[in-house]
Amino acid sequence: MTRVLPAQxxxxxxxxxSWREPERFAAIFDRYYSExxxxxxxxxxxxxxxxxxxxxxxxAFDKRAGYDVSRADARPWLYGIASNLIxxxxxxxxxxxxxxxxxxxxxxxxxxxxxxxxxxxAVARRPALAQALAKIAGGDRDVLLLVAWAELTSEEAGRxxxxxxxxxxSRLHRARKKIQDALGGDRS
Numbered sequence: 001m002t003r004v005l006p007a008q009x010x011x012x013x014x015x016x017x018s019w020r021e022p023e024r025f026a027a028i029f030d031r032y033y034s035e036x037x038x039x040x041x042x043x044x045x046x047x048x049x050x051x052x053x054x055x056x057x058x059x060a061f062d063k064r065a066g067y068d069v070s071r072a073d074a075r076p077w078l079y080g081i082a083s084n085l086i087x088x089x090x091x092x093x094x095x096x097x098x099x100x101x102x103x104x105x106x107x108x109x110x111x112x113x114x115x116x117x118x119x120x121x122a123v124a125r126r127p128a129l130a131q132a133l134a135k136i137a138g139g140d141r142d143v144l145l146l147v148a149w150a151e152l153t154s155e156e157a158g159r160x161x162x163x164x165x166x167x168x169x170s171r172l173h174r175a176r177k178k179i180q181d182a183l184g185g186d187r188s
Contacts, residue, residue, distance in 0.1 A: 011074035015067045025064060028074055029057050035075070036082050039150045043086050045096065052089075056082045071159075079150055080160035083142050090138055097134035101127045132182030136175050143168050144175035 009017070011028060018025040036056050041049035059081050060074075067077065133141060139161070146157035158168030 010072045012067070012069040012072050015064050015074060016069050018061075018064055022061075025061050028060070028078075032075060032078055033057065035150070036078055039079065039146075040082055040086065042149045043145060044089055048089060052082055052085045055085055059085075073156075075150075076152060076156040076159040078160075079146055079152060079157075080162060083146065083161055087138065087142070094134050097130045101131035101134065128182055129179065132179050135182075136178050137171075139163075140171040140175040140178075143171040144179070147172055 009027070011031070014024055014027045018028075033053060037049050037053035040052035040056075043049075044052060056078060060078055063081075067074070071077065136144065142161055143154065143157045146152045146160055147154060150157075152160060154168045154172050155165040157172070158165045161168065163171075
């Protein structure tokens with residue numbers, strides 16, 4: 001039997017191979033751990049991100065036999081697991097957004113002439129954004145953050161969350177509208 005190298009194989013092939021050879025799943029971990037960790041870190045902060053990322057891959061490994069191998073890309077599946085874990089920590093996340101909203105804009109320590117105007121604007125708008133994120137319904141926020149931070153399409157976000165693509169698009173539209181309204185309208 002000719003073995004396909006993990007670097008050349010698609011996610012579904014690797015996962016299917018891992019049913020017989022569990023060590024093959026390490027290739028999925030290697031491909032996506034930093035991406036899943038980064039998403040969890042942006043959602044929950046560094047300390048909890050370590051736990052969520054590790055637990056995501058532990059659950060994925062345990063549930064790999066049920067993976068739908070017709071789906072070549074494992075990212076939405078992994079983001080779905082991570083999102084479910086994050087949902088369990090939703091109260092802490094909402095408290096974090098509320099605290100960030102109350103904190104107000106950070107005072108820059110150094111006055112650098114080369115600071116980009118967008119960066120300054122982003123710092124000034126952070127409390128309003130955090131407050132808006134805290135007020136968005138959990139499901140809408142999950143879709144928005146999967147699209148914005150994980151760079152999934154709305155269809156992939158829907159798959160990750162186990163909802164139809166149309167529902168994901170609707171939630172994304174609703175969340176974007178609320179963010180726009182909270183930040184003072186369309187700032188294209």
